[in-house]
Amino acid sequence: MLFVSDNNQEFAALKTRPATMADVGKLAGVSPMTVSRALRPDTSVSTKTREKIEKAAKELGYLIDSNAAGFASRRTGFVAVTIPSINNANFADTLRGLTDGLKQSGLQVLLGYTNYDVAEEERLVEQLLKRRPEAIVVTGGNHTPHCRALLQNAGIPVLEIWDDPADPVDTVIGFSNAGACALIVEHLVAQGHTRIGFLGSDETRDRRGKDRHLGFVEALERHGLVSDRTIFSAIAPSSMREGAACATQLLDRWPDTQAIMCVSDLVAFGAMSQCQRRGLKVPQDIAICGFGAYDLSEFAVPAITTIDVGAGQIGATTAQTVLDRLMGNTPNPSRILLTPKVIVRESSAS
Amino acid sequence: MLFVSDNNQEFAALKTRPATMADVGKLAGVSPMTVSRALRPDTSVSTKTREKIEKAAKELGYLIDSNAAGFASRRTGFVAVTIPSINNANFADTLRGLTDGLKQSGLQVLLGYTNYDVAEEERLVEQLLKRRPEAIVVTGGNHTPHCRALLQNAGIPVLEIWDDPADPVDTVIGFSNAGACALIVEHLVAQGHTRIGFLGSDETRDRRGKDRHLGFVEALERHGLVSDRTIFSAIAPSSMREGAACATQLLDRWPDTQAIMCVSDLVAFGAMSQCQRRGLKVPQDIAICGFGAYDLSEFAVPAITTIDVGAGQIGATTAQTVLDRLMGNTPNPSRILLTPKVIVRESSAS
DNA sequence: AAAAACAACGTTAGCGCTAACGTTAAATTG
DNA sequence: CAATTTAACGTTAGCGCTAACGTTGTTTTT
DSSP: OOEEEOSSGGGTTTOEEEOOHHHHHHHHTSOHHHHHHHTSSSSOOOHHHHHHHHHHHHHHTOOOOHHHHHHHHTOOOEEEEEESOSSOHHHHHHHHHHHHHHHTTTOEEEEEEOTTOHHHHHHHHHHHHTTOOSEEEEESSOOOHHHHHHHHTSOSOEEEESSOOSSOSSEEEEOOHHHHHHHHHHHHHHTTOOSEEEEEOOTTTOHHHHHHHHHHHHHHHHTTOOOOOEEEOSSSSOOHHHHHHHHHHHHHHOTTOOEEEESSHHHHHHHHHHHHHTTOOTTTTOEEEOSSOOHHHHHSSSOOBEEEOOHHHHHHHHHHHHHHHHHTSOOSOOEEEOOOEEEOOGGGOO | OOEEEOSOGGGTTTOEEEOOHHHHHHHHTSOHHHHHHHTSTTSOOOHHHHHHHHHHHHHHTOOOOHHHHHHHHTOOOEEEEEESOSSOHHHHHHHHHHHHHHHTTTOEEEEEEOTTOHHHHHHHHHHHHTTOOSEEEEESSOOOHHHHHHHHTSOSOEEEESSOOSSOSSEEEEOOHHHHHHHHHHHHHHTTOOSEEEEEOOTTTOHHHHHHHHHHHHHHHHTTOOOOOEEEOSSSSOOHHHHHHHHHHHHHHOTTOOEEEESSHHHHHHHHHHHHHTTOOTTTTOEEEOSSOOHHHHHSSSOOBEEEOOHHHHHHHHHHHHHHHHHTSOOSOOEEEOOOEEEOOGGGOO
């Protein structure tokens, strides 16, 4: 915005400030209120006046102060969002679906990342609520007691995504991490594998990873199989580096393992690369499966079997649900569960 | 926050609102101004009074309204940031360095992504400036004329990052994309390669990709080599899929190509996977280099030679520079150029 | 011990905008 | 053609907070 000189003539040269509606109004010969109306759609201003005002606004380089507008109208236009990590293709897809879905409405995403830490989530949720968002979207259904209280008392729609919490705060848009993993186990068992390992990450931090492991264990037990071939990395989320390291541990300890299921595609890729370096052929000597349907697993050689949880769809659905809630269309909290799909690829095909 | 009943007794049950400083003050037996002081550090309030106020605030579940506070103090606490894409490990690293560097100061990042589109950047910059950020960070130095004018007249520090623009708006924190690519060419030439190809993306959209290609061409010419073995994908940014497709085109047209340099690690990975599917051995039959030092290129088999531009460092330096500018320590715009480093790996080793 | 400095509060005003309620003239109605 | 409605504005007040400036009682200075 351009700057107009301050009312205080003495310091006009030194103290400048962005143009206000009053400045625009003065230049256009109307009241500030008319400027306010002219800059919004569906308000009664004559075409002639509106044009005059738009011309004046352009001349001053005026941009409305959304904070002041939100303050006065008690509608900030913010939607707060927390994700565990920004460097994750899955959450990025969700975020894109969400922001794209909100773009038309003028709502703006206020983002923060928790680094897979519930204490950090609490700090973040508090910071975000101070901006008085109109709704808050949190990734995951596991919170500190104080964070839960903050969400419950916020007085705005709360959406927990990427999870299927037993005791949701409000609205849920997610899927069953355990159920998704069971699908992979079914696939591996159908391929004739019985000695199946699991590579995971620090379960106290990565709750979704924990749920995936639980689903793995339960599905194996349904088939009467043992589930002890499990290696967890000490950090969360585990990535390619940990995938490679954990695969080494798993193969050293249980050399006759036939298949490995991994908590994410990144871990799967690291594990597969380690297998290849050890001279194992995938899938002939060992099958490998990931989770998340990253681009990576499609273009790896061999391509990696994975689970597509519909990350972008979660974002789009979340956006629509936020809009519905703010319009008052859906007064009651809802629970929307998407169905993950197995994508069978070379890394586990017989 | 908890809600206190509205002043209007009639609708107390229906109309509720978040607690305000006045509510906290009333409960603690002090004025709202004292509450304001008690909730900030370095303001003169007695320990006893501060404790009383904190107790009252806790009881009411009071969270300060940052928008109102920013409005009154004319310091919103926002730093606006635009990046081309959220689904990109490099920009994610920069963003993390930036947010982490700003965390202590209480400044909050207001993020938007341009989708590699200058028109979208213009729309985004305008939207962000309406929130009256205290500084704005834009990725790249290429803008529409109107966007440039918006940035120039914003009256706040403007930081252009990830680039080395000829005519910067204000402060620059980046590197030379062309110079970084020249380093890779030097490496490939030193390995004895003369027939070197390039895989890029739509140059009208991906300006940094264009600069990388320019650096490639110039470096080849310095060695008296031809630079016609070039394939551009129609979209930007090109990713694994386009890397694979473009590699096919390049190999079909120039089967005797000895080395391929790619505009990013993702393209390099796609290209390498395509080479492997065609039965070519990397690096024996063909060398491949990427750009960006993604985790991917470290764990690929073979590991991929790449350029580390110091994405996280850019973010950290940007945060520090923003803080310096807002403190008034660095009144003059500066130009900070980092030095990209080649990481030689298996994919191009002889 | 009077003067000055300071700590610890309260009061007043206003940040830039919009909701709610005027007001006026023109358009519509019976 | 008077009565009513409506379009197109202006006026007033206030959103929740903080800057700036009181005011009071206590401590420090010379």
